[in-house]
Each structure stands twice: as structure tokens, then as C-alpha cells.
Amino acid sequence: MTVQVTPAPPPLRVGMIGAGGIAGAHLSAWLSIGAEISHFSTAGAQALAASHGGVAVDSFAELLDLVDVVDIVTPTPSHLGYVQAGAAAGKHVFCEKPLARTSTDARLAIEACRAAGVQLYPGHVVRYFSEYESMHREVAAGTIGTVAVQRFTRTGSRPDMDWFHDEEASGGVILDQMIHDLDFACWNAGPVGTVFARQAGTGTGKDGVVSAHVILQHHSGAITHAAGTWARPGTAFRTTFEIAGTGGILRHDSAEHKPLVIDGGAGHDGRAGTGLLPEVSGVGPFELELSEIARAFMGGDPPRVSAEDGLAAILVAEAAVTSLQIGQPVAVAPIGNVEVAA
């Protein structure tokens, strides 16, 4: 008796660049979907390999020789250089959000990948979180009618790494953290016309607390409020949303919808913060995100988020930062000559 065996496709060979906070989440997710991982970082690659797996290599050039695609998880200012280098080497590129430090850099990244004929996607992973995905599916299906008013909040401990505290490097809480909700607001309610922002904080550096509030006027007529907070160390990561439409409302609060709560009684320190990453209660968002993107890299359908979406979110964030500076609403710059994906 002969058995017909379909050969398994060769594993996707992924080269990760960077070994910071998000690298562990990406690496675990890549490994869980069967990818073969090499990683390079100016610091911490060996430790990452020891704790999560994959093979650490000594140079970026060596990494490019080993892989089909690159996953860029470096600090924001270096995204563009690695995108351009990856594209020049003919690799598809997955890049952690924000796609680039500025909209100018994001356009250059998109143009470099287009010229090289490689795919480019930004890591707007909130689109893959089960609660957000479920909400968006119903919004898109018209379950709550036409979107009128959206509210999003995102709160977590202030990041540890020094570069986050340098607004010039990270773009601050709006570009680095709130951009998730700015992207999601646009996914639900469409492009944004004007942006107004305020920000307040106290203290400096890692002990500083900062909150940004942004209000969006969408072309559709919907209005959105997003609040992003880097709170004191030990603060639990928490997100909320409420979407109100002509036919109903959808809402979620990660502090209320927990599959398991353990009360350890006296002496149990239940106040341990979850830092930069939220607890995950649904299907693993990073696994879902990376498997969808891996399928696209291997010739499948495009994922739910495009490089142009990444640029659009940066344009909204940049308008918000300008609004902070001038104290007035700011029109979002047009996405311009970058061809928007169909």
C-alpha cells in the first residue's frame, strides 16, 4: 500500500532585528507557527535566544543571507534604515509599529519596498486582539449601524527602555502607544479630517506619568476620543473601548472581562503590573497577526493591515503632535502620492 504524502511547505525563514520588549512576543509567535528564526541585535540577541529560542547571529549581513523575510523590532528611529536594507536584499518586511518615526520616513519605506517588489506590513497588532477583532467585525457588519462616537483608552506602566522617554526618538506616547487606537479608530470609522490633542504629565523619565487625549473628526461624520497613558511603574495594562452607533453600542474593558481572577488573600502582591504588553484572553494576537502576514509573504491574500494604513496612522499622530504644539485643531496631511492599496 502506498500513501500519498503532500510535502509540507518549507518553513518560512524569518530574520528578526532587535531584541527589546516586543521581540520576545514576536519570537514566541513565529516559533509557534513553525517559522525558522534567526535574530540579530546590537544587544541582547544571545539572551533572547536563550530565553525564547531561535538562533542569534553576529551581523545584519549574516542575517540577510539566512532568511526570506525580516521582522524589524528595533527602536522606532532605526525602522527606516532596516526596511530599506531588507528591501534592497529582496526580503519581504514586517515592521513593528509605528511603521517609521515620521511620515516622511514611512513614505520612503513604502517606496523602497515597492521599488524592490517586496511586501511591507506594519505591526498594528491590536487589529488581531480578539476583543477588538470581534468588535470590528460587528461594526463592519452594521450590527450597531453607522458609527457616531468612539472612545478608546490605553493605559500601562511607563516603558523601561530609555529611548521611549526621549520624545525625539519615540515620538512620545501618541506615536508609540496611542497609535494603536488611532489606527483602529480609522479602521472602524474611516479617514480623519482634523485632529485635536492635549497632553499632561508629571515627573520625568521612568517615574513620569503622561496622559495624551486626542479627538478626531472623521470624514464619515463620526468623532473619536483616544486617551493614552504611561502610568507609574506597576500599573496594570488596561484597555477600554466603546463604539456608539445609530443601532447600538459595543464596549469592552479589559479590567472587567477576565477569564480568571485569583485572590491570594493577605500577603499576595496582586498589584504586579503587566508593563508594555496586555494580558491576552482570546486567541493569541501575535500568532494570528504573524500567521496572516506569513501567508501573505508566501503568496496568499494580503493581511488586514497595509503599509499605507501604517502611514495613515502616523499622519494622524503627527497632526496630534502638531496640535499639542499650537493648541489648535490640525488638518491631517493627505496621504499623497503613495498609492493606496485597493
Added chain:
Amino acid sequence: MRSPLKIAVLSFAHPHALSYVRALNGRRDIELVAADPDHGERPVGESGGTVLAAQLGVRYLETYEAVWEWGPDAVVICAENVRHLPLVEQAAAQGAHVLCEKPLATSVPDAEAMVSACESAGVNLMVAHPVRFSTAFKALKRAYDAGAVGEVRAVVGANNGKLPKGDRSWFVDPELAGGGSITDHTVHVADLLDSLFDGVAARSVYALSNTVLHGEVGVETGGLISIELDGGVVVTIDCSWSRPDSYPTWGGLTLQLTGDRGIADMDAFNTRVDGHSQTRGNGLWLSYGTDPDTAMIAEFLASIAAGRAPQPDGRSGLRTVRIVQAAYDSVRTGATVLL
């Protein structure tokens, strides 16, 4: 023993009049009358006048003149928003203390005239902002005053409700209400800030509104108000009438304070039993706890008895009106309004 305080409820236009009458009827130290002379202007089917007074079990007078002849010590004004000013001025002229339904006024000059009339006459002017008297807010204020969240830098407030049209259609008539959801709902959250931060004034206001929800009415139904207070605290208020008509309760109010020592979340109406009814085909939402209206009225009466200013007073109400009017100015101009 001193004679009971004579109190008149002026107009049943605002449905809160009903709960105020119930709260006042429960007290033995007062004598209560009500007048609702404009009830005939309401659309057919909207309650009012002698019939409603009889249902509430309160003595009814046909006209405001009859009320003044009766000689009230204090009045509770529940007329349509734009009709507050003349009633406050008449009450002040009669030497009667005033508890005025919120919003105090639909324009800053009106609110200033009310404050001025009552201060000149030496009568108390209190604004009916009952959430300040809720168990949740009192606990929040205690915690904040004790330093539980440290120095507050940012506040997110939401006061959302159904389109408040069911009982009284004037709520969506700009000629009588002065506006839509911005007028109706901004002041509740603004009043809580006024209490928490000791009457700090707003420095700048930016607002967006829309009419996506219930587009058939002639006023804004959605609104987001961004405020910077003196001292730099950043506030955003969602004042939208965004609860669906079939929602199991009228709406709600939440407030989040972000400080350098922690984050506080308050839900003013979170004391409730949840459920679901097959027969009603909807969620059940059974509120419990102390009634803030009763505590608010107790403060009004106590302030009169003690000869002191009530809280929130007319100047506090004026500050909330300034925010609302700045929000409308911002919506009209598309720019930030500096106060």
C-alpha cells in the same frame, strides 16, 4: 419650634421635578406646593399640571403669581432651560432661596444675571447637580482629597444617555433647551470637576459635535469636549446621547482620574443588579443605593437653615455654563476657545 419652611416647585417641565417632589414630600419640616402653569404648551400626552400634581400628592397652585402670594421661603425651578432666568429673578425679588435645575442657564449672560440677582437679594442659589451627592462621587472625592491618586493630570469623563425625548420633547428643541447633548450632559461632569478641584476655572475648550445619532432631531446628539483647566489638568468629556432607545437604563456617568500616584475609576451608577428578562426581551438593570436627589435637597435645606452658601452654588453653575458655551463657540469656529 420654628414654622416649617415653605417650598414651591416651579414647573414640571423637567422630569427631575417628579423626583424632587418625592424627596421633598418625604420631609416633615417643610410645606410644599407646586405650580406648572405652562403645561398646556406641552404636546398631547406629556404629563403636567393638576393631574400630575395629584398623582404626586402635592398641593397645586395654578399660577406663579399665586405662588408668590403664598410666600415661599424657597423654590425649586424645573422649567425648560431657557426659562430659568425669569423665574430665578422673580424668586430673588420675592426673597426666596433658589434650587435651579441644571444647566443653570443656556448663556453666560443669563447665568451671570442669576448669580447677580440672588447675591443682591441675599438669597441662596444652588444648582441641581445631584451626581455630586452620589455615594460613588463622595467616595472618589474622599480618596482624592486623601491623596490616593496623587496629583491629577488628566481626566476622562463620560455622561451618556438615551435621547431624552421620551417624557419631554422640549429637550431636543433648541428654542427651549438651548442646545442638545452638549447642553444636557456636559455640566454633570463639569460640576464634579468643580467640586474635586475647588472651583478651578477652565482655561481653554475645544469641542466636536455631530448629529449621526437620531439625525431627525434638530440638535447635536454626539459631542466630545476637550478642556484644559487652570493649572494644566487635561479633561475630555463625552456628552453624547449614545445609549440606544432599548438600553436597559437611561444612561450613566463615569469619571477616570489619572494622577502621579495612581488611577481612579468611578462609575456613579455601578451599584446595580444585572440580569436579563425573557419577557421584556432586554437586559435588566436594577439600581440600588442611596438616592442622590434626597441628599442634594438636604444640602439645599441645610444651607438655608444655617444661613450659608450651598454647594454647588450659582458661581459653580456659572463656571459649568462657561464651559458649555465655550464648547458651542468651538464647534461653531472649529478652533480652540480661550477663556
